[in-house]
Amino acid sequence: MPHISLAAEIVTRIAGFPISNALITTWLVMGLLTVISYLATRNMKLIPTAGQSIAEMLVGGLHDFFATVTGKYVDQVFPLVASLFLFILTANWVGLLPGVGTVGLFREVYGVEEFTPLLRGATADLNTTLALALFTMVAIQYYGFKTSGVHYGKRFFNIGNPIYFFLGVLELVSELSKVVSFAFRLFGNIFAGEVLLAVMAFLMPFIVPLPFLMMELFVGFIQALVFSMLTAVFLSVAVAHGEHEKHMAEGGEIHG
């Protein structure tokens, strides 16, 4: 059987901090995205060059798409969700490149000769996806509090009415479970894809893995889309909820 490890392998340590192979890939993806966006926006012209028009098409298309999901809140949430989409998409696709997960070194760990890949798909490590999920969760609460201050807190702590109180407890639990579901969805899909590809390449090295590779490209795209779309929906729900509470507290009437 091929070598499969659920946890990311530790490649080296810098001042006591373990540097795993998934972390190295994350840094490479970040660097790649930074360089590409710098090159695409370095000297923008009214009549765009090829690179600039591709970047404009990408950002414009994303903006139009998120506008259909979030409606009037699109300009507030767009920078966050578009960055999430681009990062996750690149990370998923970089994990499929040849050499990622296969180039590495043999080392002795606890007296056993073990293979340690130098690179590993960034989102095939639970740490990366959990970090993304926690960050998203904090961002959702931040946007909620930013638009309407304390009124947003009524979503979780409302003692005016026993029903609202228990509803608040439920909301709190559902916010926490979103972190788990975000992290496990992305990690599960991408890691399962890597295991599938490894097993297929082991059983039949030629031709057969190709359709699965195509499917993994598709899955990587869909998961990036789902992650950013769910973030966009939760963000717009948080913002809209806060605005509604604020409106009610100021003695406004319900309309729309």
Add this chain to the structure above:
Amino acid sequence: MTGLTVAIGGAMPALAIGLLTSKAMEAIGRNPEAAGEVRTSMILGVAFAEAIAIYALVAGLIIKFV
């Protein structure tokens, strides 16, 4: 046990996704102008249903590899 984990955890979400998609296709057939909105909500619902299958898969992978 690993096989059963994924078998049961995969069958139910598969049923849910099938139901969701068939209803969404029906809705698009009845009202083709709303195709975009129906598709967006369908993908959201499918993502939630699929998450359950992925939990089962992660549990199966943990049983197998840890």
